[in-house]
Each structure stands twice: as C-alpha cells, then as structure tokens.
Amino acid sequence: MLQIPPPQQNLQKLSSGIPGLDHILSGGFPELSINIVAGPPGSGKTICVQQIIYTNATPNRKALYLTTLSEPSIKMLHYLQRFTFFDAEKVGRDVIYLDIGEVIRNKGLENAIAVIIKHVQEYKPGIVGIDSFKAIHDMARDPVEARKFGFDLSVRLTTWAITAFFVGEYSQQEIEREPIFAIADGILCLHNKQEGLSYQRYVDIIKLRGEDYFNGWHPFTIDPTGLTVYPRIKTPESFPDYQAVSESVSTGLATWTP
C-alpha cells in the first residue's frame, strides 16, 4: 500500500546565493526539487545556475555540471572566471564539469542516461546542472524518446536525493507544451525585454511546487558579482480605511483685488 509521508512544516531550502531571489522563492529552492531555468539566448541562464552552484557546492555536497552541445565546459570556465562568485579552488573538487555532448551525438539518448548514471555514482553529487537540457531534447529521434529521457532522468534524480537545475532556451509555447515542465517542481523564466531604446532583464517564477512564491516579473541585473534580483513592489491586498475630511486649506498666496 502507498505510504503517505508525514506532512513537512518546513521544506529544507537551498539558498540561491542570488541577492533578492530567495525572497521571491519564499526562502530558496526546495531541496531535492527539479528546476528548469528557461529563457532566450543571452538572458542569463548559465550565470544564474553557476551562481547557485558556487554558493552551495562543498566537498560534502558536490555539484555535477553536465554540458551538452550549446556550451562546452572549457568555454564556460573561461568566461566564468570574471565573476566574483567563481572559485577556482572548487573546480574539480566541489564542482565537476563534464561534457556529455559527444556521447549524445554518437550514441543517442539511452546511452546518455547510462553515462549520467555512471557519473552520479562516481561523484555522488547533491546538485546536478544540465546545460543545455533543451539541446538533449532537440537531438531525440522523436518526441516519445525525448519524453522517456526526461521522465527516466527525473525519476532517478529524485531517488538519488539530488537538487537539479535544467537549463534551456525554451519559448513560451514550449513551456506550455513540453511534458518536462509538468514533471518539474520549479520553473524560472528569464526575460530580456525591450523598453524604449534599452533592454531590461526580468525573472518570473512560473511554478514552485509546495511553495507560495512571489509571482510577477521582478527586474534583475547582471554585473561582475553575477545576478541581483530586485523584487517588484507589491500592491497592498487591501487599502487602509480612512475618513475623507472636507476642509479647505489656505494656499498662503495673496489675492489680487482690483
């Protein structure tokens, strides 16, 4: 018979390390959750997940970052060095980078799962990032194979007690259509919206299972410290009661009399 776990008052949280983001996430990412960071190219997805990883990776909670076709790890490491959250001492010890693009290209998705299992068993990470997860989907022979891959991987990540971050250049239509978004516990969308002559970055949480997050579009910036989120101003749910007083106040200006 199905055992119902006792209700947990407080889910264990993983701090994002991104100023302002934990506030809109109601404290951080729930541990052991599967999260998708979606957005167009250049919206800040890789920097976002790298900042989360460098904040949380320790020798006791390693992070495994699997890169696919879109961004080989050597190129990523090159530009990450400019950020203050980057810690060269963690590379290879607490943060392990692996390129699985070649396996996927040459041996297909079934073998990619086997390779991921092998690496997880070897490094026993607490956090796994896949960048780009969408590139894996795009290489599937058909939608059924892509769906099976997403489902198999998600089930395994949950049983391994891992908090996962899947990065992908998904469009709004794909977010509504792709089954992986139904499986995911958390979905973050990064936007770069044209406003007049310039662009403004926004983060929008679409889903966070089991949490009452702060919805809406929250502005964020990217600078050498990484991402900084500025939670939007919340409209009060109810306006304070007040009595209108009808009283005239003098302007203090002299009145011209002819």
Ligand SMILES: Nc1ncnc2c1ncn2[C@@H]1O[C@H](COP(=O)(O)OP(=O)(O)OP(=O)(O)O)[C@@H](O)[C@H]1O
């Ligand atoms: N030091 C910096 N200061 C300001 N902005 C920066 C800095 N470094 C990078 N950026 C911005 O970050 C963006 C790249 O972020 P990132 O690589 O995380 O995007 P991405 O969403 O992963 O893109 P892709 O889908 O192409 O991989 C660049 O477009 C650039 O504008």
Ligand SMILES: [Mg+2]
């Ligand atoms: Mg990227």
